[in-house]
Amino acid sequence: GVIGVVVTAVFFQIINQIVGKVGPPSKVDKSDTWKWRNLFISWIHAIIVGSWDLSCFVIYPDLMSDLIAYKNGYLYAMIAFSSGYFVHDFIDLAVNGKLLSSWEIIAHHIAVAGMFIYNLLTSLCISYNVIALLCEVNTIFLHSRKLLQMCKFGFSHWLYQAASQLNLVTFVCCRFVALAWIVHGMFV
Numbered sequence: 393g394v395i396g397v398v399v400t401a402v403f404f405q406i407i408n409q410i411v412g413k414v415g416p417p418s419k420v421d422k423s424d425t426w427k428w429r430n431l432f433i434s435w436i437h438a439i440i441v442g443s444w445d446l447s448c449f450v451i452y453p454d455l456m457s458d459l460i461a462y463k464n465g466y467l468y469a470m471i472a473f474s475s476g477y478f479v480h481d482f483i484d485l486a487v488n489g490k491l492l493s494s495w496e497i498i499a500h501h502i503a504v505a506g507m508f509i510y511n512l513l514t515s516l517c518i519s520y521n522v523i524a525l526l527c528e529v530n531t532i533f534l535h536s537r538k539l540l541q542m543c544k545f546g547f548s549h550w551l552y553q554a555a556s557q558l559n560l561v562t563f564v565c566c567r568f569v570a571l572a573w574i575v576h577g578m579f580v
Contacts, residue, residue: 393509394492395472396531397512398479399476401476401479404481405480405483407433407500410456417543421542430485431539433484440476441474442526442529442531445522451466455500456519459517459519469508478505481497482498499511520577530559536555536558539551
């Protein structure tokens with residue numbers, strides 16, 4: 393798991409360099425270049441992990457039978473991959489002097505990556521992590537909306553409207569329900 397975390401962090405550092413060289417679309421304000429790049433890379437992570445996460449429930453529906461002890465390499469690799477992204481983003485925020493201005497993101501990354509890495513090392517609660525990563529499905533549309541705003545798409549544009557509607561639907565289904573599921577599991 394730790395090797396997967398490191399390899400993924402390096403992978404996202406390479407993607408970061410490529411996106412930085414290509415640069416944002418011309419409509420993005422020059423003062424927002426770093427923000428656009430950071431959001432774009434987070435969006436890439438969300439697409440990969442959101443799709444991967446949904447496939448976990450389809451391919452391995454028995455992951456829900458024991459949320460504490462159930463594990464397999466497919467789920468385990470996704471948790472390591474996502475943890476590597478959080479490590480990358482922490483480094484990116486630090487290198488670009490955004491730690492203090494993004495303290496809530498840093499706290500989130502430390503909490504989530506810490507929990508994921510602990511679970512990787514103990515091989516416990518991997519299925520709970522899969523449930524938690526349902527949030528990345530919502531993040532796809534959350535970041536799509538913001539990236540479209542930064543690219544000057546109007547609020548009435550059909551693409552912006554679609555992203556907004558999907559953001560609301562997936563917020564309820566993939567954030568609220570997932571969090572309720574985890575809280576219920578903690579009490580049970």
